[in-house]
Amino acid sequence: MSTMRIGMIGCGVISQQYLASFEQLPDVQLVAVADLDPARAEAAAAGREGVRVLSVDELIADDEVDTVLNLTIPAAHAGIDLRAIAAGKNVYSEKPFAVTTAEGQEVLAAAQEAGVVVGSAPDxxxxxxxxxxxxxxxxxxxxxxxxxxxxxxxxxxxxxxxxxxxxxxxxxxxxxxxxxxxxxxxxxxxxxxxxxxxxxxxxxxxxxxxxxxxxxxxxxxxxxxxxxxxxxxxxxxxxxxxxxxxxxxxxxxxxxxxxxxxxxxxxxxxxxxxxxxxxxxxxxxxxxxxxxxxxxxxGRGIGLQDMAVRGSGLRASGELGQHVLxxxxxxxxxxxxxxxxxVTSSVARPAMVALEGAGVTA
The missing domain is CATH 3.30.360.10 (Dihydrodipicolinate Reductase; domain 2)
Structure with missing residues (x-):
C-alpha cells in the first residue's frame, strides 16, 4: 500500500494511545474521526490539521478513507467491520476481534469476498x-x-x-x-x-x-x-x-x-x-x-504501519485475531x-520482526 488514510471510529479512552502514535507512523495518515458522542470526536480532531469530524455513516462512506480503525466497544466490532468492508474499506479492529466466533468468521469471509485487508489488535x-x-x-x-x-x-x-x-x-x-x-x-x-x-x-x-x-x-x-x-x-x-x-x-x-x-x-x-x-x-x-x-x-498503531507496508501479509492480522477469539x-x-x-481454526505464526525503528518493516 501507499500512505494508508485512516478513519477512526470510536474516540474513547483507548483512542488517546493511537492518537499519540500517528505522527510517528510514516505510512499512516489520520484523515477523519467519528464517535456517537460528537464532543469526543471534536476533542480527538482538535489541533490535528486535515482531520475531519464526521458521523459514523459519513466516515464509512467517505472516499478519502481507505482503512477504518475500529475502536468501538467489543459488541460493535463485527457490525462496524462488516459495514466498512461492504463499503470497500480495509479494517483494523481493536481487540477482541469480535464477541462470538461466528461473528469473526463472518468478518473474514466478507473481507475475502471484497478483496480488502483485515487487521486486529493487539499489536x-x-x-x-x-x-x-x-x-x-x-x-x-x-x-x-x-x-x-x-x-x-x-x-x-x-x-x-x-x-x-x-x-x-x-x-x-x-x-x-x-x-x-x-x-x-x-x-x-x-x-x-x-x-x-x-x-x-x-x-x-x-x-x-x-x-x-x-x-x-x-x-x-x-x-x-x-x-x-x-x-x-x-x-x-x-x-x-x-x-x-x-x-x-x-x-x-x-x-x-x-x-x-x-x-x-x-x-x-x-x-x-x-x-x-x-x-x-x-x-x-x-x-x-x-x-x-x-x-x-x-506504540499502539504500529500494527497499522505494519499493515500499510506489508498489506495482506500484515502480522497483526484478522486471521490471528480470529484464531485467538x-x-x-x-x-x-x-x-x-x-x-x-x-479449536477448529489454525494460523501461521506471524513473521518475526527484525530490530527496526517504527517506520521500517523487516
Missing part, C-alpha cells in the same frame, strides 16, 4: 518485548519448549475506567478483555492452539464505579470474572492461562515459558517493551537478554460444559 506483540523472546526461542536459548504460564490479575477496571460497563457483560470479562494480549503473545511465541480446557467463576454480581462523573454508581456483572484455561498448542506445548478481575496482585512474570534447557520470562504483553530474562539450566540466577528483535519505541470462546465453552473443546 503490542510486535514490540521489542515479545519479539526478543521470540528470537530467544528461535535461537534455542531454553531448548525445546515444554509449557508456558500466562497470568494477569487485577481487582477490576471499574476502579479507574469512567465507563466500565462493557467489561462486565458478555464480550468483556478478563478473558476477552485482557486475554488477547496474552494469547496473541503465546501464539506468536509457541504457535497455534488445537484444543483447550477451561474453568471460570463470578464472585460478585455488581461492581461500583470508582472514578469519573458516574463515580459511586453500581453496575451489574453478567459475565465470569476469573478464568483459568489450559491451551494445547499444535506443537504439543501446554500453556496455562489465569485471567482475573477478582484477584489483587501476583509476583510471577506475566508469561513464563519452560523448556528443556531453561525458563524464559516474557514481559507484560500489554506493553511493547520490557526486559526478557532467562534462567538457564545449571546457571546462576536470572539474566537479562539484550534486545534482539521488534519495532523499537513502538476462537481459543477464548472455546475456553469459556469448556468452563461451562466441563469437557475439552477443539
Amino acid at each position: 503490542t506483540v510486535l514490540g521489542t518485548g515479545t519479539q526478543t523472546a521470540r528470537a530467544a526461542l528461535e535461537d534455542g536459548t531454553i531448548g525445546a519448549p515444554i509449557a508456558a504460564v500466562a497470568t494477569m490479575v487485577t481487582p477490576g477496571h471499574e476502579r479507574w475506567h469512567p465507563q466500565p460497563d462493557f467489561y462486565y457483560v458478555p464480550g468483556g470479562g478478563p478473558l476477552l478483555d485482557m486475554g488477547p494480549y496474552y494469547i496473541h503473545a503465546l501464539v506468536t511465541l509457541l504457535g497455534p492452539v488445537s484444543e483447550v480446557m477451561g474453568a471460570s467463576s463470578r464472585l460478585r454480581t455488581e461492581r461500583t464505579i470508582g472514578s469519573g462523573p458516574r463515580q459511586g454508581e453500581t453496575i451489574p456483572v453478567t459475565t465470569d470474572t476469573h478464568v483459568t484455561g489450559v491451551l494445547v498448542h499444535e506443537s504439543g506445548v501446554l500453556s496455562t492461562l489465569v485471567m482475573s478481575f477478582d484477584a489483587v496482585a501476583t509476583t510471577i512474570h506475566p508469561i513464563e515459558i519452560h523448556g528443556t534447557a531453561g525458563t524464559l520470562a516474557v514481559p507484560d504483553p500489554n506493553r511493547f517493551d520490557g526486559d526478557v530474562e532467562v534462567r538457564r539450566l545449571g546457571g546462576d540466577g536470572w539474566e537479562t537478554l539484550p534486545v534482539a528483535a521488534g519495532y523499537a519505541e513502538a 476462537e481459543v477464548m470462546n472455546a475456553v469459556l465453552e469448556s468452563s461451562t460444559g466441563g469437557a475439552r473443546v477443539e
Whole structure:
C-alpha cells in the first residue's frame, strides 16, 4: 500500500494511545474521526490539521478513507467491520476481534469476498518485548519448549475506567478483555492452539464505579470474572492461562515459558517493551537478554504501519485475531460444559520482526 488514510471510529479512552502514535507512523495518515458522542470526536480532531469530524455513516462512506480503525466497544466490532468492508474499506479492529466466533468468521469471509485487508489488535506483540523472546526461542536459548504460564490479575477496571460497563457483560470479562494480549503473545511465541480446557467463576454480581462523573454508581456483572484455561498448542506445548478481575496482585512474570534447557520470562504483553530474562539450566540466577528483535519505541498503531507496508501479509492480522477469539470462546465453552473443546481454526505464526525503528518493516 501507499500512505494508508485512516478513519477512526470510536474516540474513547483507548483512542488517546493511537492518537499519540500517528505522527510517528510514516505510512499512516489520520484523515477523519467519528464517535456517537460528537464532543469526543471534536476533542480527538482538535489541533490535528486535515482531520475531519464526521458521523459514523459519513466516515464509512467517505472516499478519502481507505482503512477504518475500529475502536468501538467489543459488541460493535463485527457490525462496524462488516459495514466498512461492504463499503470497500480495509479494517483494523481493536481487540477482541469480535464477541462470538461466528461473528469473526463472518468478518473474514466478507473481507475475502471484497478483496480488502483485515487487521486486529493487539499489536503490542510486535514490540521489542515479545519479539526478543521470540528470537530467544528461535535461537534455542531454553531448548525445546515444554509449557508456558500466562497470568494477569487485577481487582477490576471499574476502579479507574469512567465507563466500565462493557467489561462486565458478555464480550468483556478478563478473558476477552485482557486475554488477547496474552494469547496473541503465546501464539506468536509457541504457535497455534488445537484444543483447550477451561474453568471460570463470578464472585460478585455488581461492581461500583470508582472514578469519573458516574463515580459511586453500581453496575451489574453478567459475565465470569476469573478464568483459568489450559491451551494445547499444535506443537504439543501446554500453556496455562489465569485471567482475573477478582484477584489483587501476583509476583510471577506475566508469561513464563519452560523448556528443556531453561525458563524464559516474557514481559507484560500489554506493553511493547520490557526486559526478557532467562534462567538457564545449571546457571546462576536470572539474566537479562539484550534486545534482539521488534519495532523499537513502538506504540499502539504500529500494527497499522505494519499493515500499510506489508498489506495482506500484515502480522497483526484478522486471521490471528480470529484464531485467538476462537481459543477464548472455546475456553469459556469448556468452563461451562466441563469437557475439552477443539479449536477448529489454525494460523501461521506471524513473521518475526527484525530490530527496526517504527517506520521500517523487516
